[in-house]
Every structure is written in C-alpha cells, then in structure tokens.
Amino acid sequence: MKVLALDTATRAASLALLDGPSVLGEARPEPGSTHSRTVLLEVERLLSAAGLRVPDLDLIAVGLGPGSFTGLRIGLAAAKGLAWGARKPLIGVPTLETLARGMPPEDRPLCTVIDARKGQFYAARYAPDKRGGWLPQDDAAAWDPRTLAPQIDTETVFIGPGLQTWANELAARLGPRFVRGPLEADFPKAAHAARAALERLARGEADGDPARVLPLYIRPPDLREPDPRPVAGA
Known part of the structure; x- marks a missing residue:
C-alpha cells in the first residue's frame, strides 16, 4: 500500500x-x-x-x-x-504522537514537547508498552514548566523541537526527573x-x-498570523 x-x-x-x-x-x-x-x-x-x-x-x-x-x-x-x-x-x-513513534523503546515514561509560544509548550505523555511502543497517558495540552512539574513524578524522557526553548527551564524545575532524550528524536x-x-x-x-480531518490547535489560532498562500493545483 x-x-x-x-x-x-x-x-x-x-x-x-x-x-x-x-x-x-x-x-x-x-x-x-x-x-x-x-x-x-x-x-x-x-x-x-x-x-x-x-x-x-x-x-x-x-x-x-x-x-x-x-x-x-x-x-x-x-x-x-x-x-x-x-x-x-x-x-x-x-504530531506529538508522531514524535513518540520516533523514540526508541524505553522503560521510562516519555513526554513529547512542541513550543507553543506565549510562554507555553504543547506536550503529551506516554508510557512504554510491552511491544516496544508507547501508550498515550493523557490528551495533548498546553503547559508551562510550573504547571507541568507536579504531573511528572518519576524519571521521564523528554523529546521534541520544543526543547530547544524549554529544556533548561524544565531541567531546573524537574531536576533528576528530567531526562533529555536523543537529539535525533526531536523532530517529527x-x-x-x-x-x-x-x-x-x-x-x-x-x-x-x-x-x-481537522487540525489539532489546542489553543485558538492567533488571528494576527498571516493567512497562507493558496495551494496551486489543490
């Protein structure tokens, strides 16, 4: 197929x-x-x-x-x-699921992160399954390090392009509970x-x-963002 x-x-x-x-x-x-x-x-x-x-x-x-x-x-x-x-x-x-699927098997939970701007990031959490994959543990949501920290109660592997912005603050907030995943898994x-x-x-x-098929915005779209150009031949 x-x-x-x-x-x-x-x-x-x-x-x-x-x-x-x-x-x-x-x-x-x-x-x-x-x-x-x-x-x-x-x-x-x-x-x-x-x-x-x-x-x-x-x-x-x-x-x-x-x-x-x-x-x-x-x-x-x-x-x-x-x-x-x-x-x-x-x-x-x-897209957060696509990121998780690119992460090699682990015995620790996984959190995928995409920058949301405006002082937040989008994240979803996953638990390892017996087949070497990842099981979703919650719906994707918008967080900041302060609000996410109480939800992370054990060592968790973090991946995703949002870590370019948020890795240091998450590491400072979570301490040993923050485990940086491989850089090659950071992009969907x-x-x-x-x-x-x-x-x-x-x-x-x-x-x-x-x-x-509808986009997963989580937050309302920013009306100040310019509209895309028309797709030729679409």
Whole structure:
C-alpha cells in the first residue's frame, strides 16, 4: 500500500513516501521554508523519484499538530487538495504522537514537547508498552514548566523541537526527573505518521474522509498570523 505523508506543524517540515512499511523516499525542506509551493514541489520530487504519480497512491497521511497555526493550515490544505483531487483517503495523525513513534523503546515514561509560544509548550505523555511502543497517558495540552512539574513524578524522557526553548527551564524545575532524550528524536518524521495512518486504517479507526480531518490547535489560532498562500493545483 503506497502512502504519502506530510507534517508541517513545526519549522522542520517532513514528507515521506512509503510502500507498506518500506520507505521509498523522504524529504525535509529547509527550516522555516514551509509554504504551499515548497510542500507541493517536494511531493512532486518524491513521487517522481519513485516513478509514481498522485493517482498511484493508496493513502495520504497528514500531521494534525499542534504546532504552527500557519504551518498546519498549509499542510492540511495541501493534503486535502491532493486527496480530493485524486479521490484518495486522508488520515490525520497528531504530531506529538508522531514524535513518540520516533523514540526508541524505553522503560521510562516519555513526554513529547512542541513550543507553543506565549510562554507555553504543547506536550503529551506516554508510557512504554510491552511491544516496544508507547501508550498515550493523557490528551495533548498546553503547559508551562510550573504547571507541568507536579504531573511528572518519576524519571521521564523528554523529546521534541520544543526543547530547544524549554529544556533548561524544565531541567531546573524537574531536576533528576528530567531526562533529555536523543537529539535525533526531536523532530517529527512523516514516515512514522504514515505507519500510524496505516494502522488506523487497518483497525477501522478512520474512514479516510478528508472533510473529517481537522487540525489539532489546542489553543485558538492567533488571528494576527498571516493567512497562507493558496495551494496551486489543490
């Protein structure tokens, strides 16, 4: 089953093309260059390198955030345009879950973090399962170090792009309960979102209707943020 996945919720956007569990290609645009034209050009390059076209896809997956409001709108617009245009199913995957799926197995809890600006970060907590994966322990929410600290009662591994901003303050607040995860796990990889979407489809947890795929904002969008450019060909 051929899957195209994209996640534009953070400055480090990620795209991936899979055939079942196998990765056919990946792309990561320059940080901060995520806009509609860049995303669609990277999609075209990935498909062309694999000798495929959009109609050859079986499924499209997209990151739901939370993260940059503009980035989310651009990613959703591109993914929905491709899905509707080629009549392909679309499944959304929360970006904090995609981060967790990129973390190697651990025997300690995990917390994934994305900067939310305005003195907060988005976070979700996970517990290790017996199969080497991660089980969600709560819904994603907006926190600051002071409000999160009472929720962390044991050594917890932290990963995510939000640590570029929050690692020092979290470490100071949590002490030995803060364990810095590997830097290579700090950015969401679309290949993990693709596999999550395949699992959801196999379990019947999503019907693939693009109209049902909505961004996970958590906080109301900042109305001062400029609207994205229209997606050409969407």
